Amino acid sequence: MDVQxxxxxxxxxxxxINGHxxxxxxxxxxxxxxVQVIEAVNQYYRLNNSNVxxxxxxxxxxxxxxYEGARERVRQFINAKHTEEIIFTRGTTTAINLVASSYGQANLAPGDEVVITEMEHHSNIIPWQQIVKKTGAKLSFIPMEQDGxxxxxxxxxxxxxxxxxxxxxxxxxxxxxxNPIKKIAAIAHQHGAVxxxxxxxxxxxxxxxxxxxxCDFYAFSGHKMCAPTGIGVLYGKKTLLELMEPIEFGGEMxxxxxxxxxxxxxxxWKFEGGTPxxxxxxxLAAAIDYLTDIGFAAIQRHEHELVQYAFEQLSNLDGIEIYGPKERAGLITFNLADVxxxxxxxILDNEGIAVRAGHHCAQPLMKWLNVTATARASFYLYNTKDDVDRLVAGLTTAKEFFGDVF
Structure with a gap:
């Protein structure tokens, strides 16, 4: 994998950014x-722009x-059995809301439970909070170990x-x-849950x-995988989707x-109301082609090496706390003591380094961690060990700036 x-x-x-x-x-x-994705979208608008x-x-x-070719490309990408199991949405949030409002509304009753975890993104908490209120069901949480x-x-x-x-x-x-999804799904199905x-x-x-x-449903967004914003996917098993009612009504559906x-x-199409x-x-189809050509084994191997390198380098800094397990996907969430x-x-942005800071749309998890917010560095196929070294240098600068707290 040639990262350069x-x-x-x-x-x-x-x-x-800021001279760096x-x-x-x-x-x-x-x-x-x-550029392959940017050009694909540009070519569509230049040559093929029309309603479908x-x-x-x-x-x-x-x-x-x-458009329909992209649907088939997604089917192949996640190995769905049928093309009609692929519903285009605005993103993961919309996909989860569709399942909660359609399947959940129709199949939950008082005494039933929806099981989630405290590590969920708000997009996979709030829709279930709302549906259990409407149906009389309740939320139940799988307890987490100390390492998350x-x-x-x-x-x-x-x-x-x-x-x-x-x-x-x-x-x-x-x-x-x-999370071990395959094992969790097997246990859920033994109890008749989806x-x-x-x-x-x-x-x-x-x-x-x-x-x-x-799994019975699978939701994801395009913009996190090199595709444009505003496009996502809900996969659902055909037998379940056929029983579900749409939640948006109008043209197309x-x-x-x-x-x-x-x-x-x-x-x-019954779930894709309006101009799609x-x-x-x-x-999204162009992004799938791009990532597939590189190969997910190579991408995962590269990210694993990066995150392990980052974990080791950050662990050597005094006054830093890292959250989560040692074996992890390609991100590290951390805090500098009392900063x-x-x-x-x-401070990192002043050094040209873009990281995320806040509660990351995961406030129940922040409460579980006993913090109000954290910083997060997340890596992808275009990042390098030099980027990690820059992050470490930037955090060293931050420590010097806030020297009184160390």
Whole structure:
């Protein structure tokens, strides 16, 4: 894997911030976009811009072919069994809300349980909070170990006959914890529960096979995996999606409209009301091609080496606390002693280093960690050990600036 060649594909990285070459360590929030994706979207708008599924003219047909071709490309990418199991959404948040509002609303009742964890992103907490309030069901949490992992023993204790839905992240956006989804799904299915996986932090970094995982729903976003913003995917098993009602109504998703009633199109279009995110789907297909050409084994190996190197280097700094397990996905969340992470991030930005600071849309996890906020450095295929060294140097500068607290 030629990282320098990969970096040349990302034009945004070739700039200075505050007089320093940019070090971008915020890919968990959103990844940068390679020229191959930018050009694919540009070409769609220049040559094929038209609405889909409607016109019989040539440009409309080309746009429809690209849009539906992108759907098939996603199917192959996550190894779904049927193309109609791929629903395009605005992102992970929309996908999870669709399942909660459609499947959850119809299948939860008083006494039922939705099982989640405290490491979930708000997008996989709030929709379930709202649905259990409406249905009389309740939330149940799988306890976490001290290092931010969960054990199969605790999974078995938490998932019971009352459990109807298990909603869990594959990779924590704060701790980097990688959860054993396949084992969790097997336990859930033994109790008749369905499993939704938040794959926003997994799909960009590792090969995902939804049939192997045997999850019932899988949600992810394009913008974290080199694709444009505003496009995401909900995978659902066909048998479940066919039973679910749409939650958005209007054009595109209808079959026949009468004065007092309407019928819906078949899968997947009954869940895609309105003009879809055509250019986003084109960009997502290009991003899948780009990442697949590099190879996820190489990407995962590169990120593992980077995060282990970063873990070792940061661990050697006095006054730094790192959160989460040693074996993790490609991010490190940390705090400098008695320094607010926003101040840490500001000093790093002055050095041209972009990290995330705040609660990372995971306030229950912040409470579990007994902090109000943290700083996070997240790595991707275009980062290098030099970037890690710059981060360490930047944190050393921050320590010198706030010297009184060390």
């Amino acid at each position: 060649a990969i970096r040349s594909d990302f034009p945004l990285l070739d700039q200075e 070459p940019l070090v971008y360590l915020d890919s968990s929030a959103t990844s940068q976009k390679p 599924h409607r016109g019989v003219h040539t440009i409309g047909t080309r746009a429809t072919d690209q 992992t969960i054990t199969i023993d605790q999974v078995k204790k938490t998932i019971t006959a009352a459990t109807k839905i298990v909603a869990i992240t594959q990779v924590s956006n704060v701790l980097g914890t990688i 499993v939704l996986v938040d794959g926003a932090q997994a799909v960009p970094h590792m090969k995902v096979d939804v049939q192997e995982l045997d 209808i079959d026949f409209v009468n004065r007092y009633d309407s019928t819906w199109k078949e899968l997947p 995110i055509i250019a986003g789907a084109v960009g 607010h992470p926003h101040d840490t991030a500001t």
